[in-house]
Amino acid sequence: MASHLPPLLLIGCGQMGGALFRAWEQNSLAPSVVIDRHKDSIAAPHSLVRSIDEIPKKFAPDAIILAVKPGKAAETIITLVKKRPDLLANAPVIISVMAGCTTTSLTSAFANAITGVTPAVVRAMPNTPSAVGRGMTGLFADTDVGAEKKELSDLLFSAAGTTVWVDEEDQINALTAISGSGPAYVFLLAELLEKAAIEQGLPQQAARLLARKTLTGAGELLDQMPEDAAQLRRNVTSPGGTTAAAIEILNAPENWPASVSEAVAAAVRRARELAA
Template identity: 55%
Template sequence: MTSTHTATATREPAAPAGTHAAAPLLPSILLVGSGKMGGAMLEGWLAQGLAPSVIVDRHRDSLPAPHRIVRAIADIPADFTPDVIVLAVKPQKADPALQDLAKRFPAATLLSVMAGRSIASLKAVYGGEKGLVVVRAMPNTPCLLGAGMSGLYAPPEATPEQKRHCESLLRAVGETVWVDAEGLIDSVTGVSGSGPAYVFLLAELLTKAGVEQGLPEETARILARETIYGAGRMLHTLPTDAAELRRNVTSPGGTTAAALAVLMADDAWPAATSAAVAAAVTRAKELSG
C-alpha cells in the first residue's frame, strides 16, 4: 500500500477519562452517529480539546460546555456551521442522514468513517453539490484509548486546510496514514479497521488452548492478554521489524520453534490471514454504492 504520510512511533498520551483540555486544539465538528466508533473518537476529541461542536445523538444525555447535543439533524442550531461534519453511522443508514445534511449544509467538508461507502455514492445522495468535499477515513476501536490507527484518503479537490482538519481529528485519537487511491481504504479496512477483532480472537484462542493444557481459565486469560499487550508494546516502541522480533524469540529446536512450525505451515496462518483480510476487503467493496 502506498502512502503519502508515514505514521510515526510517537504519540502524546491520551488524557485520563473524564478530563477535558481547556483550550481548543481541534476544529469544530458536527458528529452524526456516536455509537461504538463515533463515541470512541468523541471521547478522545473531548480530552484533547475540541472547538465548540454539536453532536447528533438520541441516547447521550450530556456533554461538557460549550458543546451541545441535539436529537436530530433538524434540531441543529441555525447559527452553527462546523469546520468538519463527521459521518459515523452504519453504511446502510447513511442516506437519510446525508439527505438531511444536504438541506442544512449545501457546502461542507464531510469526513466519512464508514466502511465501503465510496465518495461518489455519498456525493450522489447528497445531491452532487459542488461545495461538498468528502474525505474518507477508516479508524479502529482503540481510538477509545488514544491508540487508534486510521487510514485516510482525500480527493484532489480537497484543500490543504480540509485535509489538515480531518487529519488533526484522527491524530488526536491515534496514528494516521494517508493513501493515494480511494480503493486502498478498503485494504486499510481489512488490515487495521477490522484488525483489532483478529487480535481479540487470538486472545480467545490462546486462553482456550491454555485451559486445554491444564491451566485455570483465569490464569490462561491473564497470560494471553498480557502477552499480547507486551508484544504490541514491543512492536510499537522498537524500530525492529516484526519478522526479526519473531526470530529473536525463536531458539532453534526450542518450544517456540515447535509452535511456529504448526502456525507457519502453508495451510495455517499464512493462508488463513490472507484469506481473512481478503474477505474483509471484499465485503467493504460490496458495501460501496
C-alpha cells in the first residue's frame, strides 16, 4: 500500500505523541522513527529508539514532531541539532505540539544550536481524541512558512481528526484552553455524573455505563446533527419536566456559565505564563 503520510521523527511518545502516532499508524505512515525511553515497543515498519544518539543513520524525515513537556523543549532541540544536524538537511517541517512554546522560542533554540539554519516551525495544539481519529487540532505558522510545509502539517493532523488554522499566535493559547484541555473537562463531567448516579442509588457499573454512554451519545448527536447545541439541549428539556429542574441549577449565571468562563480563562492565563 502506498504511504499516505511521509516519514516522521516523533520526539516524545507519551499521552499526546502516542495518541497522534496511533492515528498516523492507521493512515499508512511511511517508516518513521519514535524517540521515547519510556515506551516498550512500536509496530513495524516503524522504529523505536531511546535517545537521539540511536536515530538510524541516513534517516531523512519530512517532519519532526516535538511532543515532550514544554520544560524540555530547548534541551531537546539543542541535543537534536548538535548530535544530528543531518536530520535538518532536507528541510523537514518542525511541528511543536507543546503548550506555551512560542515559534520565537523554538526558532531561537534552533538558531542557538546551529548557525545559518532557520527551520520552518509550525505550532499545533491537538487533543487526545486524536488517538481514535476524532482529534481537534489548532495550527499556527508564521507568514514565512511555505504553503507546502503548512499543507503537510494539515495532512498530518487531518489524519487524526479535524484541523483549524489561526492567524495570530496568541490565539493558540485560547485554543489550548478550549480544545487542547477540553477533553479533560468532559472526562470530569463523566466522573461527576457517575458519582451522582451512585449517590442516587444506582449500582456502580450501571452508573459508569450511564454516564459514559450519555456523554458519547450526546457528543455524537452534536457531531451529526445540524442544530446548534442550545437547540439540542431544548429538545431534551420538557417545560416543567426533569431536565428543566436540573438545567435551572446548572445554567444559573453563577454556576456553569461562570465556572466554564473562569476555568477557560485560567487555562489561557497558564498557557501565556508557560510562554513567558
